[in-house]
């Protein structure tokens with residue numbers, strides 16, 4: 001599991017969505033123009049477009065890379081069925097899906113028995129749409145125990161929002177290196193080459209959006225500050241490898257995996273400038289808002305980043321967390337209310353407990369509540385929180401669950417529905433006792 005590169009004391013650029021300019025060798029990024037006739041250090045200029053050229057300036061994303069060799073130089077891609085055995089992206093057909101409206105819960109994905117890299121350890125849980133028309137979403141779990149050495153992957157199908165719950169990920173990308181540990185997240189926008197290394201096994205969750213990119217949400221009446229503040233997002237700085245060694249490049253394209261070989265490292269970007277890059281964020285820096293009077297606010301107040309559909313306010317994915325915070329609501333049932341939702345809710349737990357399911361939802365577990373399926377606290381949590389003395393209490397520091405909330409109707413993959421180890425066939429029993437709730441006297 002040895003790591004190939006040094007990830008100690010990494011520097012980062014700061015801020016969400018900024019135009020960044022970074023050089024590993026002074027003068028690698030040309031001054032005053034993007035593509036000089038000859039670049040400094042004999043570098044090759046390559047534009048990397050993350051949005052259509054003609055998108056509005058506010059939404060336009062691109063980066064200019066100054067590379068030792070152009071990305072074009074590699075052997076042809078061939079199919080690589082050894083990758084993606086448990087990856088499904090085309091949800092427009094019902095091949096390999098087991099559709100159910102039921103409330104679902106899964107225990108954690110077991111660690112791999114054989115050496116498995118991040119690229120090999122992806123399991124699609126559920127999704128909707130199809131990357132070929134840039135519409136939809138896929139939700140994955142990953143479990144890996146082997147670093148990607150001289151191997152790099154890129155995903156043509158969508159942006160990856162990675163939420164680790166176990167083990168630190170050491171990620172090298174074309175724009176530089178970043179480390180991502182539990183309680184941090186990172187986004188690897190589509191197309192960017194990356195390799196994942198590790199010192200210990202890693203497990204976590206991923207949301208892939210087939211259209212658009214993640215943004216920090218507008219704050220409306222909250223004002224200019226709060227929730228995830230732009231300055232807390234960290235962006236890698238230029239890092240390059242100058243080697244003649246052969247690399248394997250893996251490409252996820254329309255949900256299938258392809259591979260090719262390339263002389264030299266894809267991480268040969270000596271300098272870059274632009275606003276299309278991977279980034280990370282420490283969830284403990286989230287400035288949570290909440291009620292200081294009564295009632296349980298909707299979880300949209302905890303949105304960290306969002307990828308919107310073409311209808312503003314309706315998300316491909318809202319990534320919301322349930323962070324440690326003071327809970328002070330008076331004469332209020334404090335955990336999540338019972339509810340039915342037009343959105344799909346996939347939840348995971350990064351650490352500690354979740355107040356709606358105190359014992360039933362451990363780190364690494366996942367749940368899916370599809371459209372209009374009633375859900376809410378289990379019986380034990382309902383009893384506890386209906387009768388507790390309502391003092392101000394601190395939701396414990398270690399607790400951190402999250403939700404991928406999507407407008408799409410998610411289809412579940414057969415391999416996670418058939419999995420006798422992980423699927424919790426008894427989930428629905430957590431509300432059994434509530435079926436006996438009786439009409440009582442008005443207090």
Ligand SMILES: O=C(O)Cc1cc(O)ccc1O
Pocket residue numbers: 296297298299335336337339345356369375376403
């Ligand atoms: O179902 C859940 O536990 C997630 C959730 C939390 C909350 O505080 C309000 C609504 C909601 O869907």
Ligand SMILES: [Fe+2]
Pocket residue numbers: 339341345369375
């Ligand atoms: Fe919910």
